Amino acid sequence: MLPANLQKRYRNIMTRGAHELPPIPPKPSGKRGKIAKSDAHNPHERMKKYEAAILLFAKDPEVAFTNNRAEQDLRMAKVKQKVSGCFRTQIYAQAYCRISSYLQTMANKGYNPLVAIQMALAGDFDYGGE
DSSP, rough: OOOOOHHHHHHHHHHHHHHSSSSOOOOOOTTOOOOOTTTTTHHHHHHTTHHHHHHHHOOOSOOOSHHHHHHHHHHHHHHHHHHHOOOHHHHHHHHHHHHHHHHHHHHHHTTOHHHHHHHEEEETTOOOOO
């Protein structure tokens, strides 16, 4: 369970923020679809809807503040693919992903990429007792 004080403060801020939002204009008669809201309404509604997910990192220290790590990992593969035109074969794509994954794991464990490569070439895969 989240610390009650933190959740209470979050909800207090959200309530105060709701009072600061500009009013949503009434829907014109004869128009279909959703009413366009101000730029402030959409993030406010998402923050209200996903409160538990937003505050989860405060409850569990193992949860990252953001999920951008996976997105960043995929982005590098796409950049590599765009720069070179493509991966010539599936084996090369798999090798790239394996090397990239190894280097990212080692970086997360605090190893310099050059040291990590030297360790791999030397056959020393003992990187933290896993």
